[in-house]
Amino acid sequence: MTQTVTPELRQWIIEQSTAGCMPEAVLDAMVKAGWQADVAEAALEQTLRDHLQKLGAGRAAAPAPGQAPAQQPAQATAREMATVRVPDIALSGSPRRLDAGDRMVDVIISVTQPRVVVLGGLLSHEECDGLIEASRPRLARSLTVQTATGGEELNPDRTSNGMFFNRGESELVKRIEARIARLVNWPVENGEGIQVLNYKVGAEYKPHYDYFDPNEPGTPTILKRGGQRVGTVVMYLNEPPRGGGTTFPDIGLEVAPVRGNAVFFSYNRPHPGTMTLHGGAPVLEGEKWVATKWMRERVFE
C-alpha cells in the first residue's frame, strides 16, 4: 500500500517541530501512528526543508536585477536542521591549560565524538571539601526526575545519596558556577543547581543518558523549565581507592575519580546516537563524592 503525505500531516510535523520536538520523536510518533518508516522519514525531511526555505525566503533580500539569485544552501538533513548549539570547551590550538577566569585548568583528555573532555584541577582540594561539608546535612537517598510523570522518584539504578544546591546559593557555589560557565561557554542562567552525590561501597549509577527521554509522557512538563539538557560536568570531590570511575560504554572510556578533576560531555539531541551513555561504576573500596552540573538549552529557573 502506498501512503500519501497529506497537508494535514505536513502541518502537524511543522507544529511538533516548532514546539521543540526533536526529529526522532516526531518520526517515532508517526511510525506508531501507522506510517511506514521510510515514508515518514521522507515526509519529515521534505516538510522541514520546505518550511525552513519558506522562512528563509521571507528574510532574504531579493537579488538585484541582472544578478544571479543567491546560491541555495547545501541540502541539510532534517536532523542537521534541528541540531542545537551546545556547551563546548575552546580546544582549538590544543592548549595544555585553559583560563577559567579565577583559575587555570588542565586539559587531560579530549574526545571529539562524543564530545568528552577530562579536566584536571577544575576545583581546589579546599573547594571539594567545602562542597562535601555543605552538602552533608542535606543528603538524602538520590531521587531522579521521573520522565513518566515529570515528578521525582527513588531510582533503584542509582544507589547513592544526593542533594541539590540552589544556583548561586553561596560564594563557593557561585564561584564554581562562574568557572564552569566560562570554561564551557554556556550562561550560568542555563545551568541547573549543582548536585552532590555520595556513593558508599557497592553503590553505583547504572549507565544512562542525562537528557530527558522524548518518548516519556512527563518529558514535555520537564522541558518547560529551560528545555533539554545539553551538557554535563561531573566533578570528583574525593578519591575512592578502587572503583567508582565514570564509564562511557559506547567508547570504552573510564574516567578515574581524581579529586578536583572533572569530566565534561555534551549532547546536541536527546538520542542514543550522541553516544553519551555513561554511568558511575560501583565503588569497590572507600566512598565516592561527586558534584554534577547539568546545562539546559535555555534559562533554567
Ligand SMILES: O=C(O)CCC(=O)C(=O)O
Ligand atoms: O558518578 C558518576 O561518575 C556519574 C554521575 C552521573 O552520571 C550523573 O550525575 O548524572
Ligand SMILES: [Fe+2]
Ligand atoms: Fe549522568
